[in-house]
Amino acid sequence: MTYIDEDFNYYSSRKPSETDDKHESSLIGNAAGMGRSDEYQDPLSKHEFGDEPAEQKNGLARFFANGKYPLEQRIENKKRGIGRQKYPFVVWLLTTIMVAVFIYELVVNGRQQGTPISFKPTVNPMLGPSESALINVGARFPPCMKTVDQVPVTLLLPCMNDTANPPDRTCPISDLCGFGGIADGETPNQWFRFITAIFLHAGIIHIVLNMLAQCIVSAQIEREMGSGGFFIVYFAAGIFGNVLGGNFALVGVPSVGASGAIFGTVAVTWVDLLTHWRYHYKPKTRLVYMTVELIVGIALGFVPYVDNFAHLGGFLMGLLVGTIFYPVICTSRRQRLLMYGIRLAMVPIVIVLYVLLVRNFYTSDPYAACSGCRYLSCIPTNANNHCKG
Template sequence: MMAQEPPKEIQIRVHSRRGGNTIHPVDAETPPPLPSPATANQSPVVYREVKHFKKWFTWLIPSFVVANVVMFFITMYVNDCPKNSVSCVAGFLGRFSFQPFKENPLLGPSSSTLQKMGALDVNKVVHRHQGWLLITCMWLHGGVFHLLANMLSLLVIGLRLEQEFGFVRIGLLYLISGFGGSLMSALFIQDNISVGASGALFGLLGAMLSELITNWTIYANKVAALLTLVFIIVINLAVGILPHVDNFAHIGGFLSGFFLGFVFLIRPQFGWLSQRYAPPGYFSTSTTPKFKIYQCILWVISLILLIVGFTVGLVMLLRGVDANDHCSWCHYLSCVPTSMWSCKTHPVSCLSDQIGDQLTLTCSSGKNRTYTLVNATTSQIQGLCTQLCR
């Protein structure tokens, strides 16, 4: 009795080559001109692009980095420290020199300059209807150290995601996550301005976590990858409990990105791909759905939570609600007071008295000092006030 030859199998092999990937069957026999069901498994090798797994050319994330750097240079040009402050750091840089360390230890501009450039100021959003500040603050940074930390992180995280999923999905994820971080920051921190791309960056981290969960079956070393990613996220969020770090923006961005990842970064099953990209004449005995049931459930739940969350948050913000009034312990998520530092971050204010060339400033705490300064400008007074009261 002759042994029956087993049917040929179609296998998908994904090659990570720039500009597109190919799939090809293992079998390479030449078929008859018109394939029939009996000979369907003897199709020739074909090369077709698998768009779901191709490597995209990365240009958007580098563009975001360039945009942030350019905005920082513009901000420093507008700041013009020699003209608006009594003293500057790195004075040889001219109008690009930095505010004094006591005023801005990050090597950057003054708070008033950041406000002019579009920093998040809750009072302006609520009372002057300047909602665009929730977006513009994402492109500003408090100083050189702040800018370098965020841009290096953006390159490390963002390039990989854009290469895997393309500029459209990652661009939307970045912008919406940044908006979510700004929204949560505005609800909980209403006494200070806020700037930085940290909310958007944490959104990318959150999306990496949800992408691992929703595409769980296609990964090798799942547990190791999950534990590594969770460890990185926990460490970054833990840094946010230090003073002068807006951890609410981090948390808001992370949650937004986490749910967006289930919506934007879902991948189809390999079984569905093998059917879709099988060579002509190949017939499958079973039909595989494009997505698993759990992927669809997570997609629906995440989309609902995103819509509800953003809607409720915006309504609360525009009504001037302070979220701390409804959550007495939430402030610990952004700063935990210890014997080494205080979490009091109320904006400084001073009374000024100019007599001749003598300028006397008195902090709201009672501390005062007299400076020799002729015709002090508002920016100079504010800078001296910040140095005196902090």
């Protein structure tokens, strides 16, 4: 089970007796550093979760999964893997939207090239639309978002309906950008691609891998922290991953996928493990598995159309924003104050990172600041001019 069983609430369904007090103290109270069970109180509940029972909350409070539970119950729920809500509504909604958007991508490519999957002029290894089609439907592609001297909007690329090799139908980037195109003399400014790229996927393999991770890892995180906090973490990580990639990845290659957002939710599992170490079963073994999974995920960032900077940026932002919103169990006033201090410190860090990288994207050449950073998401080959194309 990965949710709070509303029918099983031992602490709210019966009044604790003196015998129960002693029994509960011996089992759980010592871990929490507290005495009688009727004196137990979630130290975060008044400040973060409100004073009303969850079932009496209004719709907005339910969305943020607020509720007041005794400290010993929260500890027991954590050990049993029980979260704050039963269903991951946001994950289900996002997954539905992303599958629908991917079907739209295939339809667009099918109308242009005659087949939903691009086989000519080049084969998409992810089994999906052509590069031109991905740009047209909203991939993160810097030339459509700002002036890029190396890749101006007047540069000719294969049209969406081109199937010849070498291409015999070329279109200017200004037309491929779609969304009304970019008029002559107009400065590209399709900033929304930082967001739309999250909902797009490069192919069948790409979306299957991402949706599996989203419906397993991300769904569990939503159950644990509630839909409100999860929503903020998910999009903060996804957008920041695209901002970081826009700064340092190859400017002439489109990037798509929810990987950055998913990596942000993976980062929350690290927040959970490190803050609740003693409540996890075999935490050292879990740490090893999580480390291996992280390494594999970063390795997949070198696949075409997938940006490792989105992975790394999403993970970093997931750690920061996840620390702010994840419901950490504090068993003492000192721990509670320390957690509040850490959360307050995270807020300006998040803001500064966003401001600096967005400003850097629009006002300077990131390659000049970090010429070697591109290799974190690119394997040098002749096809990409050794990560300079």
